[in-house]
Amino acid sequence: GNSVTQMEGPVTLSEEAFLTINCTYTATGYPSLFWYVQYPGEGLQLLLKATKADDKGSNKGFEATYRKETTSFHLEKGSVQVSDSAVYFCALKDVGGTSYGKLTFGQGTILTVHP
Amino acid sequence: DVKVTQSSRYLVKRTGEKVFLECVQDMDHENMFWYRQDPGLGLRLIYFSYDVKMKEKGDIPEGYSVSREKKERFSLILESASTNQTSMYLCASSLPGAGTSSYEQYFGPGTRLTVT
Numbered sequence: 001g002n003s004v005t006q007m008e009g010p011v012t013l014s015e016e017a018f019l020t021i022n023c024t025y026t027a028t029g030y031p032s033l034f035w036y037v038q039y040p041g042e043g044l045q046l047l048l049k050a051t052k053a054d055d056k057g058s059n060k061g062f063e064a065t066y067r068k069e070t071t072s073f074h075l076e077k078g079s080v081q082v083s084d085s086a087v088y089f090c091a092l093k094d095v096g097g098t099s100y101g102k103l104t105f106g107q108g109t110i111l112t113v114h115p
Numbered sequence: 116d117v118k119v120t121q122s123s124r125y126l127v128k129r130t131g132e133k134v135f136l137e138c139v140q141d142m143d144h145e146n147m148f149w150y151r152q153d154p155g156l157g158l159r160l161i162y163f164s165y166d167v168k169m170k171e172k173g174d175i176p177e178g179y180s181v182s183r184e185k186k187e188r189f190s191l192i193l194e195s196a197s198t199n200q201t202s203m204y205l206c207a208s209s210l211p212g213a214g215t216s217s218y219e220q221y222f223g224p225g226t227r228l229t230v231t
Contacts, residue, residue: 004157034219043119043205043222044158089157101146101209102173103220107157 002027006090006106013080013113021075021109023064023090031092033057033066033073034103038087047075047088080113087111118142119223121206127229134193136226138206145211147189148220149173149181152203164189165211196230203227 007022025031032051036044048057053068062077073090090106122137140147146165150158150173160173162181170181178200182190189208193200204227207220 006157036222041224043224044207044220045222046219049219101211101218101220102148102160102163103158105150105157105159107155 002031002092002094002104004090004092004104004106006088006109009108010110010112013111015082015113015115016079017113019075019077019080019084019111021088021090021111023073023075023106025071025073025090025092027071027092027094027104030068031094033064034091034093035062035064035073035075036089036091036105038089038108040086044089080111082113082115085111085113119206119208119221121204121223121226123226124224125227125229127231128193128196129231130197132193132196132230134196134228134230136191136193136204136206136228138189138191138208138223139187140189140206140208140221141187142208142221143186144208144221145186146209146220147183148207148209149179149189149191150205150207151175152205152225158205161191196228198230201228201230 003026034049035047037047048059050057050066056065087108091103119140148163149161164170164183180192205225206223209220210218
């Protein structure tokens with residue numbers, strides 16, 4: 001079955017540091033890939049997405065590139081802010097005809113950014 | 116502004132009680148989902164529904180049931196709550212579509228359930 005593996009957390013950075021959160025996946029076919037973010041006390045919200053190989057998703061300074069050859073979708077940001085402190089989830093969407101758009105999530109990575 | 120609301124943010128129940136978690140969306144979405152979120156495990160799908168009165172089991176349906184009598188409302192039921200069901204429960208909705216469609220799921224704020 002499908003699976004998503006994220007790098008172990010938690011991750012603690014100073015403001016303006018470079019961020020990478022690794023995500024690799026196992027799936028049949030060509031899934032769509034997503035990064036969701038969960039701020040404290042809130043539900044998840046979509047951060048960015050990519051639907052085919054070599055697509056780059058970007059939003060709020062975050063980027064991730066769909067790498068089919070390495071089955072990866074690593075999240076990066078050049079300069080993090082305190083307000084980026086949150087839990088980040090990598091996810092893939094089934095592409096099968098009866099999948100109904102189900103998502104498979106990674107375990108989440110807690111990011112804390114200090115001033 | 117799109118919205119998914121959940122009936123309670125925090126809930127405390129006793130072992131053996133029947134528990135209802137309610138979710139309402141105002142986006143006319145066909146698909147609705149219930150997940151539980153546990154540290155180190157990410158989100159795991161309990162049940163989902165792709166139409167009124169239609170439901171499918173997710174990855175961890177044991178101990179849960181669901182009801183969808185109206186398009187906008189999806190209820191999660193714990194028939195006899197147990198301590199191992201203490202968790203954060205998240206509801207989500209989306210437009211239909213498999214294949215290469217990338218319709219996102221919209222999430223509610225979550226219900227933190229404690230079973231004592």
